[in-house]
Amino acid sequence: MPIHDTTPFQSLLQQQRTTLLGQLATLRGGTVSRAEASAAHFAGREDSSATVASERELEFALDSRETGELAAIDAALLRIAAGTYGECTDCGVKIPATRLHAAPEAARCIHCQEKAEQA
Numbered sequence: 001m002p003i004h005d006t007t008p009f010q011s012l013l014q015q016q017r018t019t020l021l022g023q024l025a026t027l028r029g030g031t032v033s034r035a036e037a038s039a040a041h042f043a044g045r046e047d048s049s050a051t052v053a054s055e056r057e058l059e060f061a062l063d064s065r066e067t068g069e070l071a072a073i074d075a076a077l078l079r080i081a082a083g084t085y086g087e088c089t090d091c092g093v094k095i096p097a098t099r100l101h102a103a104p105e106a107a108r109c110i111h112c113q114e115k116a117e118q119a
Contacts, residue, residue: 006080009104013080016104017073020066027066072105079107088112 079085086095090112099106108116 006085009085009100010077010080012104013073013076017070017077020070020073024066024070069105072107075107076105090116 076085079087079089086097086100087093088095088109089107091109093109095106095109099110106113
């Protein structure tokens with residue numbers, strides 16, 4: 001059974017989405033691609049190549065994590081639109097509201113999430 005009043009969750013998800021898009025734009029240097037922004041950021045650096053490589057990997061990891069979070073938020077917004085928000089995508093049980101308040105993008109109940117993380 002999905003959550004009946006999804007408005008607070010939808011608002012929270014939209015706020016998170018806006019924040020993430022801003023962070024991604026900052027990391028990427030605006031409208032340029034991630035690779036272009038990284039190349040420009042590290043051009044002319046006098047640091048060791050290992051330091052530059054480590055910093056570049058960190059930036060790509062942050063970008064990847066935020067892109068994954070954005071995908072989870074978009075998927076949650078689609079579940080709201082479909083009327084299935086609040087249902088575990090694996091087993092179909094109702095996800096407790098306390099979990100959704102803590103992680104509004106959650107697609108699984110705790111039990112199924114733990115199983116997915118162990119796989």
